[in-house]
Amino acid sequence: MYEWNEAIQKMIYWIEEHICESPSLLDMSNQIGYSPYYCSTKFHEIVGMTMKSYVSGRRLAKATLEIRDTSERILDIAIKYGYSSQEALTRAFVSAYGCTPAAYRRKPIPIALSNIQVVLFPDYYMNKGERTMNKACLKDPEIRMEYIPTHKYIGIWSNEADGYGDFWANNNCDEICGIIESMRHLSDPVVGCHMAGWHFVNGERKYFYGFGVPIDYNGDIPEGFTMKEFPGSYYLVFFHPPFDYLKDNNEVMGKVESLAWKYDIEAKGFETQKYQWNEEVCQDYQRHYPEVLGYEILRPVIRK
The missing domain is CATH 1.10.10.60 (Homeodomain-like)
Incomplete structure (x- = not known):
């Protein structure tokens, strides 16, 4: 198959x-x-x-x-x-x-463009029993600091799904991604198109999907989407550089997510400074552009 x-x-x-x-x-x-x-x-x-x-x-x-x-x-x-x-x-x-x-x-309006289809996923190689990560390319995830200015975010926030797969099991991927693509020209240069992530619901991390827009955006909001505003904040970025999506995606994502979610900021801080998570005010972001950027999880922090 x-x-x-x-x-x-x-x-x-x-x-x-x-x-x-x-x-x-x-x-x-x-x-x-x-x-x-x-x-x-x-x-x-x-x-x-x-x-x-x-x-x-x-x-x-x-x-x-x-x-x-x-x-x-x-x-x-x-x-x-x-x-x-x-x-x-x-x-x-x-x-x-x-x-x-x-x-x-x-007057361009949000519309559901027909996107290029993707029918080949990492499971293809997993099911073939191939684990072909080139060890010369495999790296331990790293951490850096990044500042994201005040911005707005237009998206769909799930109260049930805790990740990408669960989210799309209950949402129309083609329609939602098509609408987002039709608004790509309006997206924020930092929090761009298809930059998903996690928010907290009753203390549990849940998934959202959408795109950022500049703080002065006052245009159309697609039906079914919501727009929220987030203040500027520093973020710890847990990342792995570009990799082969089909063959290495699961391993890379697992390593980055393990580091991101288990990181003890109270004990470790960052570069000798003491920080604490700022996730009650801002949301966690996910950048997943394997062959171009790699994989990144961004968690907001404030200095203690």
């Missing part, structure tokens, strides 16, 4: 590279050496939609971002992404988002 996840993920990446060329099922089958029928069946089984629906969603999402972020004519954008006319793009746009491309360009 997981071998097919690997094949479908390659297909998805290939679609991204050729989205303006109207990739067909036949093109796709030629990439992995199986019949169009078999590719179609497995794509639908693993991704949860037909390849045609997936390509249509990604074409519309990319066209939407160009409508928002460029001054290109809507007609030219429509043709670029395979629509027969501006009217064809407008029909698809209204059906998906409830407004025209021109209206969206004048």
Whole structure:
């Protein structure tokens, strides 16, 4: 089964590279050496939609971002992404988002973009029995201090889930992440898109997901999201540098989280200074960008 996840993920990446060329099922089958029928069946089984629906969603999402972020004519954008006319793009746009491309360009609103799908996860290698962390790359987690200025955060705070998996078991990942992607251009440069974390509910750490915005943000808040304001604070950052997500994710996350949650700040302080946790005022953050940044947990502190 997981071998097919690997094949479908390659297909998805290939679609991204050729989205303006109207990739067909036949093109796709030629990439992995199986019949169009078999590719179609497995794509639908693993991704949860037909390849045609997936390509249509990604074409519309990319066209939407160009409508928002460029001054290109809507007609030219429509043709670029395979629509027969501006009217064809407008029909698809209204059906998906409830407004025209021109209206969206004048006033962008939160919308659920169709995101690139990920169907290959670290469990693939765990189930194959491969633990291939390169010991030269494996490092002990480190700690540094970082200051995060006063900011607002737009997100969904769970009172039940204590981590990423539990959170998405009860929330629509595609819809929520699509909405967040549509607002990426508004995100805070420090507390950016998809920077999740933990808050406390009755003394227990629970998960939240969303994105930060600058303190002066007064724009739209997507339905189902809440906006909260947090004061500036220093944070202890427990981190591991970039790593191979598929092969090393579980080991890296386990090491960083073990250090972060077990760290005795009352006894150890940081660099000879004495601190205490500031988690009653601010929330813990999580940065998970394996191949670019690595993995980080940020816990707020104040000097004693």
